[in-house]
Amino acid sequence: MNTVDFLNLLISAILLAGVYAAMSVGMTIIYGVMKIVNLAHAGFLMLGAYFVFELYERLHVDPLLGAVLAFPVFYFVGIAVYWSMVRRIPRSDQPTLPSLLLLFGLWLVLQNLGYMIWGNADRAILTPRTFSTLQVGQLIFPTVRLVVFGVAVASLVALDFVMHRTWRGRAVRALMQNSDAGRIVGVNVDKTARIAFGVGIAFAGTAGGLLAMMYSFTPDFGGSFLLRSFVIIVLGGLESFSGVAIGALILALVESFSILVIPSGYQPAVSFSLLVVALVVLPNGVAGLWNKRQRLT
């Protein structure tokens, strides 16, 4: 492999990492605030993809705009799910059996509603952008991936701003660190959890729309990305935003470069192996490593 090929692969990995981070950050917010593993994440990724697809097919809305529009729509979907189901199960500072099973059930329902509505045919969003590339010297940048990367990174920057500069964002971070202490200083746990759940689902919807521009999809679309999101947030230490970025980069790099040695049929096994390695070597994620280093010095 020569240098140009290597650099092209590296570029595609980094561009992929952007959308991976946007895809996983929603899970991190929900886990951090409520200690709930959002297994229905896969269902909302899939719905996001079909949302953008339908807008494009029926109303000719640009998929990029569609993905941005998905954010507020899925925010309210998330609020509705929280209000009707999630708030009814007992709260805990550990992931509980009811929460896992409830969201798993929701995933099954969403996925099979998808099959009911759209059937199992492969769909794809094809725009003039899909096959165009931007060439700089010998380096090739696929336009879609660049644009998707741009939106993903912009959404993450906006999230970072909200988390650090607004009262509500600080409340979310406070609950992530210590929910009892957060309650004592006057954070409304129920309201903050509701907003966090909404934002988490909103990110899933937008990320689903972004992924739909890059890949073809079926109602089973979210499953493999759910596993990838797990790997990313475990690598990132479950509740750290910078950890998500690093985890996404690691997974994207491993996936992109493992294609050279491992047949593409075995790709899900690659993410799983990375998950096991992460659990054995870095149980607290990359962020845990960082904290340990800081504590030692």
Add this chain to the structure above:
Amino acid sequence: MSEAATDKGNLFPLLAKAAPLLLAVIAVAFIPAAHPSPNIIRLMFVTLVWVTTSVAWNLIGGFAGQVSFGFAVFYGLGAYTTAITYSTGVDRFDSILLGACAAMLASLLVGLPTFRLKGPYFAIATIGVSEAVRVIMTNLGFTGGASGYRIMERGPFNQLLHYYIALALAATAIALSMLVRYSKFGLALLAIREDEEAASDLGVNPFRTKLLAHALAAALTGAAGGVFVGYAAFIYPQGVFGFDISVAILLMPIIGGLGTVWGPPIGAAVYGFVHEELIASFPQFHLLLFGSLLILIILFEPAGVMGLAYKVVGLFRRRK
């Protein structure tokens, strides 16, 4: 000395607890004597296999509170191991035992890295492992890959033989579940479910206890897969490793009542018969119904059929 004395003291209540099992086994064993149609026997056979997997899932999911979404891995590995070893000339009983062993080994793959850690890692890893194993089995050459594997049958097919093997396995599973529930080991599992840190402070080793329960559950599920393949004679990855198998295995004990001895078999019986009807009328959407059922049970009756039964009994007692 004192321990032996308490053991003797517990003997009678234990017998009283085992009586329903004995009665159920005798009743089910005499069903073929009424000469029902082969289709009924087939349905009973499948239900008995489900009883085994359901009781197995409950050992780790119900007693210890560790949700697994990947029991199809054990079921499928058991089925494939049994099929391959039986075809190469191993005795039927031994091949099922080998299937159980293969599943037990696979349980360590998930258990060893995740049971040391607190948090949702086990549940997450079980979703990953079922995806990974299905992909590998679909691409693997010597098992026939995606197109499946056919057993070399020796001698004529005897439906009742398979029926009684399944019954024996299901009875063994329920008896094991009883032994676990009323032993120190079972109490350790319940303690872990309620509060892992407190259990650990009281001298329970959570890692070893969970690992053992998981291995036991995997072995039973693998044996169930082996029993099933003896009857089906043909398997393919999507059929035994499929996601819907994992979902079915976890749904049954939840329908019946998590963490009880009799909930999972009841759940399996309900599922076995209802599923047959559903598949016939809605072949596409049974997972949609499963999902809705899961949501409804968790929100409104987390204790399942057993919980409902206790509520009804309680209502009658209050009337008196």
